[in-house]
Amino acid sequence: MPLSVEKRDLTGLTAIVTGGNAGIGYETVRMLSEMGATVTIACRNAEKGQAAAEGIEKITGNKPEVGSIDLCSFASVAAFVESFKSKHDRIDILVNNAGFVSMAKGDEAYxxxxxxxxxxxNHLSQFLLTSQLMPLLKHAAQNKIRDFVPRVVVVSSDAGKVGKVNTSYWEKQGQDKLPWFFGRYGDTKLAFAIVSKKLADIVESDGVLVHMVHPGYVASDIHAKNDNGLPQFMTKTMGWIMNLTARTAAQGAMTSVYCAVSVEAEKSTGKYWYSNKIANYPNSVITNQEAADKFWNDSVNVLKERGYEILI
Ligand SMILES: NC(=O)c1ccc[n+]([C@@H]2O[C@H](COP(=O)([O-])OP(=O)(O)OC[C@H]3O[C@@H](n4cnc5c(N)ncnc54)[C@H](OP(=O)(O)O)[C@@H]3O)[C@@H](O)[C@H]2O)c1
Incomplete structure (x- = not known):
């Protein structure tokens, strides 16, 4: 049964979608634009961003703005925030959608x-982005348009199931101690889910919601960009089998959009959603408060050591 989201009038509301130029993010921008929101595509490649914005304008009549952000660089995150703040004083919807699977080794992995x-x-830059934009989300909560409750949507993943609360490999050690690529991806998806759940508790009293989403399996670029080290025939066969069950990017975006716009999603915060419903997060470590607090502090410290404060 295909998923659908009831349309809501988003005229006058402001949204940001990271990685909004491609895949699930593109479809998210398209749907929010269709409902009338002023959406910024936050992406690292201006040409791709402009092409996406023009494509969406043709379909919806509402052209998204494009903002430059490279999530590999904290300086780029801070520059994006400054540029956004020079044009907007509120955010009603922040969708942390961008994601990356790296198979690099050695120096190239950093x-x-x-x-x-x-x-x-997948984690630290979007954690920093969310914290730096939080004043604009809080401002929207204090100045609601048509009772819309502002929210952060984190595009998470069931890959968090294989994740471990493990920061030991994050920093360049001068040697290659990196986990298997999917374990690495799962770790970072779990990492951002843990801090997002804690963030939800912190900002609840400010009237800002935080939702995490599993989009389902979508055969998008994230699976195709890199050599995964397996023999080609295995990759092709696995790809063929998985594509039979894959959602389209539009179907993959549906739960993000549901959490971003629906009145139903205003009734809870800090939950994990799949197919427009609240689901159990696939890794029980997320419920361990002590581990979550330590992990939050570790993440804050990694940023602090590089000159970036998490102020919420
Ligand atoms: N596809 C799935 O089956 C699946 C399943 C579970 C969760 N997810 C999650 O869904 C989200 C969207 O994935 P997708 O399938 O739509 O993948 P995608 O088509 O590969 O899109 C990923 C987006 O992230 C952007 N991105 C990557 N690195 C970036 C960086 N350094 N700075 C700025 N933007 C960057 C990409 O930009 P470029 O176009 O410039 O590369 C692209 O816009 C991700 O968070 C992913 O982890 C996907």
């Missing part, structure tokens, strides 16, 4: 900030 790429893109 960003210019000296952190493993998945850890920075």
């Amino acid at each position: 960003t210019g900030d000296g952190l493993e790429t998945d850890a920075q893109v």
